[in-house]
Structure formats: C-alpha cells, structure tokens
Amino acid sequence: MIELHCHTTCSDGSLTPTELVKEAIAQGVKALAITDHDTLAGWEEAQAAAAGHDLEIVPGVELSTVWGNRSLHILGFYPNRDAFEAPLRDRLEGRKRRAEAMVEKLEALGYPITLPEMGDGIAPGRPHIAKAMVEAGHVKTYDEAFNRFLSEGKSAYVQYEKFSAVEGVQLLRDCGAVPVWAHPFLFRGGNIPQVFEVLLKAGLMGLEVYHPTHSSGQAAILSEWCGENQLVKTGGSDYHGPSNDPAHRSISLNHFHLPLTLLDCLKEAALN
Template sequence: MLELHCHTTYSDGTLTPAALVDAAVNSGVQALAITDHDTMGGWDEAIAAAPTSLEIVPGLELSTVCAGRSLHVLGFYPDRRRLQAPLDERLEGRKRRAQAMIEKLAELGYPIELSPMVDGMAPGRPHIAAAMHAAGYVTSTKEAFSRFLAEGKPACVAYEKFDVLDGIKLLRSCGAVPVWAHPYLFRGAAVEAVLPEFVEAGLMGLEVYHPDHSPSDVRHLEDFCQQYGLLKTGGSDFHGPSKRYPGLNSLHLPLALLDGLKQAKQSLAA
C-alpha cells in the first residue's frame, strides 16, 4: 500500500504526476512519494490530482557522487522554500550536461532537439534517448543507451560533481529526511565501508526494499538499520509502465514504514 520511490515526466518517468496518481490509486496505493531527480516540480500537480484516499509524500531523488561514482539520496518532506534555490543550481547543471551530450551527438553526426520542457523539469539521458529514437537514429531508447549514452559510450557526459556528504547535509539543512536510495546499486565502494561516514553527515535512513535488492541485500540493510538506528524505506522505483520497471505496489510495503519516516521528520522539527 506504500510507494516511497516514484518518478514522473518532471524527470525520467513516462507518466505525468496526475497520471501517476491515477495509476497508484488503481494499484491500491494509499501513500505515494513523488521523488523526481533533482526537482520538486511534480508535487503540485500530484497533490491537486490526488483523491482523499491517497496521501502524497513530497520528496526528490538528489544526484550526488561518491568515490567518483553516481550515488542517489532520497529526501522526504523538505522545506520547499529553503531547498528551491540550491536545487535550481542542480537543475542548471542537468541542463548543461544535457546540452553537452547534444553537442557530442551532433559532432558524431546525430543532431537532435529535445522536446520543450516546462519549468521544473529535469532533463536527463532518457529525454535524449527519446529524441534520438524520434529522429530515427536508433530503433529504441535502449539502443540509444547501449551505443551512445551509457557510461563510457561516446556521447555520455558525467554529472557535475556534487559530493554525497554535501548532498546529505543540504537535505538536512532544508528540513528533509535523507535516505540512501538503492544502496546495493552503488558501484563505488562496499556499503559497509561508506555508511558510517554518511551517518555522521546526517543520513537518517536506507532504502531497504527495492526491486534490485536480493533477499540477502535486504537482510544486510535491515541489519545496518538496526546497527545505526536508521529508518527503513522502500519503493518500486517506478518510472512508468514497461518491462524494465516493476508495477506500482509490487513490493506490497506496509504503511507502517511511513510512520517511521514521519517520526524522523518530526525529530528534525523539534
């Protein structure tokens, strides 16, 4: 009944916030977090579309780096006014990165134009892949990644560096509850090697339940939560209906997990 990790068209999801709300309701979800990459732009539409039976949890997924590799931190219940300005800086970095990849593709003989984006949308590689597909350069967005946009491929450009410790501290300073997203997808170091430093910086939780986590991963993360006094969250990391991503409510997470998140938020406000 709980989804604490979902994306919309404001980042790399395929459903608008309103369509995501409809899909969540139809899937039996009772609490839905909007966690787009580096933007809070989808909140208002989701809140306006949500019936009384669905609680919208405001959040985002902050792009950071650790040991030279990408690492994402979920932030729940941030103070929007305090976070907006630093987040705008992250959005501008995303735009610069997208433009650099577009220029690389043009140099390779594949000029593209991105579809217009409303304010608050965070451009990323999925948008570029979609533009390549629309231009007829590739047969699918998957091919665009495998040939051009994946790490190490000719048109890929790395994120502008934003250290994970700075990201955690930024979220805490803006009243958000920072949670390490899908820790076992991180390729820069072992979870147990970097976790103590993250906790010291202010990390408050781990995304324990995720489609890419094995049962042993889940057990390890549950143990880490107990060891460090961290809260547990989870979600399907839903990006839209596709074979790549599991369906909404596929993990059947209990609403009780949201209670811990709200308690953590209250502890910040105290």
C-alpha cells in the same frame, strides 16, 4: 500499502503526476512519494489529483550526487520547500548543462538531435535524449540508445557535475528533509559499508532497504544496518512508468506492498 520511490514526466518518468496518481489509486496504494530527480515540480499536480481520494502524497526528491566520480542518489523526504528550492535550482541547472553536453557529444559523433522544450522545473535526463534519438531515426529503441551511446562509459555519456554525496546529505538535513541512501547495492563507486559509514557521519537518516534490484540477502543486510543505527527503512518500486527507462520497464507500481508503518517511522524522523 506505500510507494516511496516514483518518478514522473517532471524528470525521467513516462507518466504525468496526474497519471501516476491514477495508477497508484488503481493499484491500491495509500501513500505515494513523488521523488523526481533534482526537482519538486510534480508535487502540486500530484496533490491536486489525489484530492478526494484515499491517497496521501509524500513530498520527496531524488538528489543526484557523486562519490568517487560515480553516481550516488539520495532520496529526501519532507524537505522545507522554501529552504530547498534555491539550492535545488543549482542542481537542476547542472542537469540541464549535462543534457546539453550529451547533445553536443552526439552531434560531434554525427547524430544531431533536438530536445523538446521543457517547462520550468523539469529535470532533463538521459531518457529524454534517448527519446529524441529515436524520433530523429538514429536508433530504433531506447535500449539501443543507452547501450550504444548513453550508458556510463559510452561515447555520449557525461557524468553529473561534482556535488558530493556528503554535501547532498548535509543539504537535505539543512532543509529539514530526511536523507535516505537510494538503492545502495546499485552503487559501483566504492566499498558500500565504508561509504555508508561516511554518509552516516554526515547525517544520513535512512536506507532504501526494499528496491527491485536488491536481493533478499542485501535487503537483510540493509535492514540490519538500520536496526543497529536507528535509521529509517524505506522502499519502493523506483517506478518510471510503463515505458521509457529501459532499466525499469518490467517493474510494476506497488511492487513490494509495503506496510504503512514504514511511513509512520519516516514521519517521526521528519519531526526530529
């Protein structure tokens, strides 16, 4: 059973890499992808925690890109770290600037907060800001922070810096990774089949078919596209931990009980 989409405290998850590994082992996961937003910082800790256990750590990332001024995420599996770290640092710095801009907006609105010090390689996100707002007494819950201030279109929201989805796919390919469009049917910035065709021409190698937000019909469509275009199928719970991101709180690890054969196909794609 595999989990190919998980987050840790290195981005917007609520479990450390070690805690996530322990939870994965307890849930019977045999292969766990660490796919934090725009950072590789959790890999080593997860690999160390998994040593001696029947659990394979799959190195990954969830790259933040935009299409038509809307967020579009691309998972990348098995990137060449030496080639990827320098350009990825630019994306990480962009996340930091985005977080700072949201903090400034909140202060202008009369809700000053202080973000905690974050170590090198940690990707700040809206859950960190929501947590700071709760701690400052401006809101009572994470949900309130998102619903009133941090969700797209709200007063303190700031869009990602411009880095197109096509550029993201090409960057991942240039760094030896397998680029996979994350949760395609969550995308709201354009016609999904048309976007898919463009990303396919740019070098997309897979689709996240299995995601908690996808209906069975949507998963069937994505699976059909993969078959027609010889693409890898992936899936995962998009696990953020038992709390933190309000969009994922009810989703458990190992949500789909996906077979290891999916990982075999992913590894084969990484060699091509």
